[in-house]
Amino acid sequence: MIFRKVSLAFALGASLSVPRILIAQAASMQTPAPSFSPDEVIPFDSAVTKGTLPNALQYYVRKNARPANRVLLRLVVKTGSLDEADDQRGLAHMLEHMAFNGSEHFKPGELVSYFESFGAKLGPHVNAYTSFAETVYMLELPTDREGVVERGLQALADFGGGLALDPKEIDKERGVVIEEWRGGLGAGSRIRDKQIPLLYNKSRYAERLPIGKPEVLRTFKPERLRAFYDAFYRPDRMAVVAVGDMDPATLEAAIRAAFGTLAARGRRIPRSRNRRWRSSASGRTIPSSASRTTAAISSSGCSTRC
Numbered sequence: 457m458i459f460r461k462v463s464l465a466f467a468l469g470a471s472l473s474v475p476r477i478l479i480a481q482a483a484s485m486q487t488p489a490p491s492f493s494p495d496e497v498i499p500f501d502s503a504v505t506k507g508t509l510p511n512a513l514q515y516y517v518r519k520n521a522r523p524a525n526r527v528l529l530r531l532v533v534k535t536g537s538l539d540e541a542d543d544q545r546g547l548a549h550m551l552e553h554m555a556f557n558g559s560e561h562f563k564p565g566e567l568v569s570y571f572e573s574f575g576a577k578l579g580p581h582v583n584a585y586t587s588f589a590e591t592v593y594m595l596e597l598p599t600d601r602e603g604v605v606e607r608g609l610q611a612l613a614d615f616g617g618g619l620a621l622d623p624k625e626i627d628k629e630r631g632v633v634i635e636e637w638r639g640g641l642g643a644g645s646r647i648r649d650k651q652i653p654l655l656y657n658k659s660r661y662a663e664r665l666p667i668g669k670p671e672v673l674r675t676f677k678p679e680r681l682r683a684f685y686d687a688f689y690r691p692d693r694m695a696v697v698a699v700g701d702m703d704p705a706t707l708e709a710a711i712r713a714a715f716g717t718l719a720a721r722g723r724r725i726p727r728s729r730n731r732r733w734r735s736s737a738s739g740r741t742i743p744s745s746a747s748r749t750t751a752a753i754s755s756s757g758c759s760t761r762c
């Protein structure tokens with residue numbers, strides 16, 4: 457019986473839908489589709505509050521009521537493995553790991569235990585990733601617990617400028633990233649090692665997989681990690697994104713409070729200096745759109761966990 461009812465409904469729907477399609481087709485013939493040019497700038501979402509702090513850090517805030525009582529925070533840093541010198545290969549990713557191993561407001565281990573105390577998962581790979589041209593830190597926090605969002609922003613601000621980079625903690629983390637490199641070995645990596653030089657035409661992309669070089673990871677001096685951090689973790693290379701079930705003006709004020717004092721530590725290095733991507737073999741350049749493949753490439757270059 458049920459089958460018959462369903463069949464009948466389907467038959468009715470099908471018979472009624474034919475004239476509707478014809479009407480829609482006729483209407484579309486009368487009114488031309490809106491023209492679209494690929495050169496047009498996509499309008500910015502008016503629901504997003506955006507701004508720039510005096511230190512040049514940018515922020516984007518948007519109210520989003522679902523899920524209730526949650527906010528998603530991102531610190532986006534415009535740097536990645538492409539900015540590494542030869543003796544720093546793998547250190548952009550190493551820095552991402554060190555964000556969870558001690559900073560100005562969180563002793564080693566304290567950050568993870570604080571956020572896990574209310575059910576948030578924390579740690580490299582869960583809350584961060586490193587790719588060729590960007591490093592992103594992510595937190596999802598409750599908004600119905602006093603002070604948690606402010607503490608989360610403080611943690612992100614520490615990532616941006618207050619990492620301790622203690623040599624003892626660095627030595628502990630070396631083994632973790634080397635194991636990550638080792639875990640990525642296999643048939644897939646052997647194929648990738650053959651493909652990448654062809655796909656990226658001997659460009660800098662081919663030489664700077666985010667996972668880096670094991671010999672560098674084993675032997676780099678802490679000063680080289682600090683040098684990368686000071687050179688590229690600058691407010692003018694950062695943006696904070698906050699979306700969630702929270703008053704945007706309150707969020708904006710919290711961002712200003714957490715990040716307002718962040719200052720550049722090293723001299724500014726123009727991004728163009730590191731864009732030496734011209735192929736020595738053919739003279740062809742890698743188009744800027746190549747950076748769109750970042751996520752796929754970084755996952756293969758930095759093991760499946762990155």
Ligand SMILES: [Zn+2]
Pocket residue numbers: 549553580581633636762
């Ligand atoms: Zn990692």
